[in-house]
Amino acid sequence: MDLLTKFIDTYPVFLKGMLLTFQLTAVAVFIAIFIGLFFAFLKISRIKVLEWIADIYIFLVRGTPLVVQIFIFYFGLTALDISQFWSVVLGLAFHNGAYIAEIFRGSIQSIDKGQMEAGRSLGMTAGLAMRRIILPQAFRRAMPPLGNQFIIALKDSSLASFIGMYELFNVATTYGSNEYDYMSYLLIVAVYYLVLVLIFSVLVNMVEKRMASSD
Amino acid sequence: MSESYMIKVEKLNKSFGDLHVLKDIDITVKESDVVCLIGASGSGKSTLLRCLNFLELKDSGNIIFEGEKVEKETHDLNKVREKVGMVFQHFHLFPHMTVLENVMEAPLHVKKLSKDQVKKEAQELLRKVGLSDKENVYPSKLSGGQKQRVAIARALAMKPDIMLFDEPTSALDPELVGEVLSTMKELAEEGMTMVVVTHEMGFAKEVADWAVYMHDGRIVEVGHPEDLFNNPKEERTKNFLDSVL
Numbered sequence: 001m002d003l004l005t006k007f008i009d010t011y012p013v014f015l016k017g018m019l020l021t022f023q024l025t026a027v028a029v030f031i032a033i034f035i036g037l038f039f040a041f042l043k044i045s046r047i048k049v050l051e052w053i054a055d056i057y058i059f060l061v062r063g064t065p066l067v068v069q070i071f072i073f074y075f076g077l078t079a080l081d082i083s084q085f086w087s088v089v090l091g092l093a094f095h096n097g098a099y100i101a102e103i104f105r106g107s108i109q110s111i112d113k114g115q116m117e118a119g120r121s122l123g124m125t126a127g128l129a130m131r132r133i134i135l136p137q138a139f140r141r142a143m144p145p146l147g148n149q150f151i152i153a154l155k156d157s158s159l160a161s162f163i164g165m166y167e168l169f170n171v172a173t174t175y176g177s178n179e180y181d182y183m184s185y186l187l188i189v190a191v192y193y194l195v196l197v198l199i200f201s202v203l204v205n206m207v208e209k210r211m212a213s214s215d
Numbered sequence: 216m217s218e219s220y221m222i223k224v225e226k227l228n229k230s231f232g233d234l235h236v237l238k239d240i241d242i243t244v245k246e247s248d249v250v251c252l253i254g255a256s257g258s259g260k261s262t263l264l265r266c267l268n269f270l271e272l273k274d275s276g277n278i279i280f281e282g283e284k285v286e287k288e289t290h291d292l293n294k295v296r297e298k299v300g301m302v303f304q305h306f307h308l309f310p311h312m313t314v315l316e317n318v319m320e321a322p323l324h325v326k327k328l329s330k331d332q333v334k335k336e337a338q339e340l341l342r343k344v345g346l347s348d349k350e351n352v353y354p355s356k357l358s359g360g361q362k363q364r365v366a367i368a369r370a371l372a373m374k375p376d377i378m379l380f381d382e383p384t385s386a387l388d389p390e391l392v393g394e395v396l397s398t399m400k401e402l403a404e405e406g407m408t409m410v411v412v413t414h415e416m417g418f419a420k421e422v423a424d425w426a427v428y429m430h431d432g433r434i435v436e437v438g439h440p441e442d443l444f445n446n447p448k449e450e451r452t453k454n455f456l457d458s459v460l
Contacts, residue, residue, distance in 0.1 A: 114307035118307035118308075121299075121301035123325045123373060124293065124321065124325055132320065132324055137310065
């Protein structure tokens with residue numbers, strides 16, 4: 001009962017934190033999709049220099065902890081008068097872009113070569129065939145891993161608390177330290193994360209079902 | 216000026232790495248000709264076909280299409296391909312589009328014609344291949360024979376001057392071969408210029424103006440299908456025919 005009271009007493013603050021968590025994640029993943037698509041194209045360009053650039057980017061992201069990346073972006077970008085919110089968003093986008101690049105590369109390369117040939121044989125340029133024939137199919141195939149990546153990003157956004165963003169996790173630890181009761185608020189924040197992830201999973205499932213109408 | 220031809224190939228050579236796939240190929244296809252390419256797998260007939268619409272680029276030799284020597288340096292190959300229809304063994308329909316959208320795609324986005332006109336012509340083509348009732352169905356719901364007829368309609372939608380068929384019935388269940396061949400036969404009767412890689416000797420005999428037997432990257436023998444099949448001059452042709460007939 002004690003836990004429930006705490007839950008009810010604090011929900012307006014937690015909802016604010018949840019909104020911020022959601023905003024951080026949604027904006028970051030939105031940007032990361034474009035970054036990912038860009039580097040996926042570099043990877044499949046068959047131009048050595050461009051492939052190397054993509055490889056180096058992916059190596060840097062995978063080879064360093066996210067929390068280090070967030071701090072580098074935070075100190076680097078706030079020095080350029082970029083807000084705390086945007087420095088976290090860009091840090092998360094930079095990080096997720098690398099994983100999304102690999103997701104897109106895989107899904108584009110998984111489309112049968114005959115699809116490109118069929119497009120070319122009808123007089124399409126490689127670019128038009130990519131846009132009209134390959135990418136729509138590749139996006140559909142990328143949906144499950146993209147949804148997965150979004151959920152990872154949602155949970156990773158808790159690291160923004162390290163630079164003082166008042167998102168879900170920070171709300172929980174602040175209550176925890178003020179009231180000398182970490183455990184209650186950690187359990188409460190876990191519920192908020194579960195609800196966010198659940199809502200998002202349902203949304204992804206709906207999108208997947210709609211896209212699958214042609215199968 | 217010699218007789219008019221649609222496509223003329225002179226001394227065509229093509230290699231994949233160390234593998235010399237096409238060796239000094241010479242072939243001339245006149246307007247309204249129906250030509251069947253036959254030969255064992257690996258003989259180079261599919262590669263020859265793919266060179267004709269530049270899906271594979273030649274190493275040396277000339278490809279003269281409608282009187283013009285086509286080179287990738289001087290010609291927009293996309294423009295040339297608009298006039299060369301291609302039908303593949305495995306159909307390669309666009310799975311994310313309905314049957315009607317498949318047929319409309321290229322005229323709409325390559326030729327950029329008006330949607331109303333494209334739609335009308337696409338419906339007409341689907342009627343012609345007997346699939347009017349499948350307009351709004353996705354390819355995954357079609358049989359192999361239906362898929363291949365949609366693929367033929369899709370290629371025809373660009374109003375090509377010549378149609379290339381790369382083993383169009385090889386991936387079909389035996390009972391579905393007939394419907395595709397009869398669609399192709401109709402096309403031939405309308406005067407379409409066609410080059411067909413096929414193992415269907417019956418179709419070749421009935422529809423082709425002449426047949427080409429290829430072996431090991433070379434054209435071994437050319438002739439009217441009746442003559443070629445019944446009285447092959449070359450020993451290799453005879454051996455091949457004995458093994459397939």
